[in-house]
Each structure stands twice: as C-alpha cells, then as structure tokens.
Amino acid sequence: MDRLDHLEHLDKHLVDxxxxVARETVxxxxxxxxxKQRRTAMLYAASGAAALYAGAxxxxAVGLALALGLPDWAAALITAVVLGAVAYVLRGAARPGGSRPEAGQGAGAGATAPVAAPPTGPGTPYPPMPPVAPGATSTPEPGAAPTRAGTDPEQPHHRA
Structure with a gap:
C-alpha cells in the first residue's frame, strides 16, 4: 500500500x-x-502621423497656390471644400455598403428615405427573414379553400 501512495504522490507532482511548464510556455x-503586435501598432501610428502632416x-501648398490668383479667404475656402469632398469619398469607400446617405441625412424635407435592407454578415444579430413563410404558397391554387400561411389543411387542429 505504501508503494502505491508513493506513486500517487509522484503522479501528482509530475502533473503539477x-x-x-505549460503555463510558462503559454x-x-x-x-x-x-x-510583435505592439511594435506593429506603433509603426502604424507613426505612419498615420506622418501621413497627416504630409496631407496638411x-x-x-494647394491653398498658397490658389492664393496667387484669388483672395486668401477664397483660396482657403476652396481648399477646405476639396478636403471635405475627399473626406466624404474616403468615408463612403470605408463603409461596407458604399456611400449611401443614412436615414434623415442628405434627404430634403419632402423626400422619403429608402427602406434599408436588414443587415447581413458575420456580425448580424439575427438571421434574415425569408420573403415568404415556410410552407406557404405565394398564390392559392384554383378551387382551394383559403388557409392560414404555414398551416397544413390535412393535419387535425386539436387543442389540448
């Protein structure tokens, strides 16, 4: 019996x-x-900062070039409008569905907003609804009795 107790202690020690070792390795x-990820993130941040300064x-330069032939305020205004348009185009390109205006944005007072389709993709909170209920026919057969969608007229309808 002592010999088995000793082996059990060794097994427990080996498992520990x-x-x-597994914890240290992980x-x-x-x-x-x-x-590695921190280094990559720092390089992306530095790249973004350099691109920001290059854009500025x-x-x-565009504003100063325009100021040669226009008043300073007009050159600044044209430069701002061009940068705004570029930002809008880039924002639209970044969206998965393209550059559609959201409900209430960009529509006039009398315009109606288009009906948006339910979201799809891996982040969808619920599955899309089918256009017709399962088992329902879009048009009833001639001479058939009207039935509710999704019910089988052949099955008995008993309530418990």
Whole structure:
C-alpha cells in the first residue's frame, strides 16, 4: 500500500510540473506575440502621423497656390471644400455598403428615405427573414379553400 501512495504522490507532482511548464510556455508565447503586435501598432501610428502632416503640407501648398490668383479667404475656402469632398469619398469607400446617405441625412424635407435592407454578415444579430413563410404558397391554387400561411389543411387542429 505504501508503494502505491508513493506513486500517487509522484503522479501528482509530475502533473503539477507539467502544468507549470505549460503555463510558462503559454505566457512566454503570449509575451512574444504582444511585443510583435505592439511594435506593429506603433509603426502604424507613426505612419498615420506622418501621413497627416504630409496631407496638411499638401493642403497648405494647394491653398498658397490658389492664393496667387484669388483672395486668401477664397483660396482657403476652396481648399477646405476639396478636403471635405475627399473626406466624404474616403468615408463612403470605408463603409461596407458604399456611400449611401443614412436615414434623415442628405434627404430634403419632402423626400422619403429608402427602406434599408436588414443587415447581413458575420456580425448580424439575427438571421434574415425569408420573403415568404415556410410552407406557404405565394398564390392559392384554383378551387382551394383559403388557409392560414404555414398551416397544413390535412393535419387535425386539436387543442389540448
């Protein structure tokens, strides 16, 4: 009996050691992955900042070039309108459905907003509704008795 107790203690010790090694291995791997991701994120942020400054310098150059032939305020206004249009186009390109105005945006007082289709894709909170109920026919057969959609006239309708 003592011999089995000793082996049980060794098994428990071995399992504890294996669990500790596995935890350390996973921890080291996660540290390495987060270090790589942090470096990548910092490079993207630096790239974005440099692009922002480049865009500002380009906008300034366009404004100054326009100011040669126009009043300063008109050159600034034209530059702002061009940048706004570029921002709008880029925003529309970033959306999955293209650049459709949302309900209430961009529509006049008398205009009606188009009916939006239910969202689809991996982030859909619910499945799309079918256009017709399952088992229902779109047009009744000639001479058939009217039935409710989704019911089978052959089945008995008993209530418990």
């Amino acid at each position: 050691e294996l669990a500790q 921890r080291d791997e996660l540290r390495e992955q987060t270090r 310098a380009l906008a300034l």
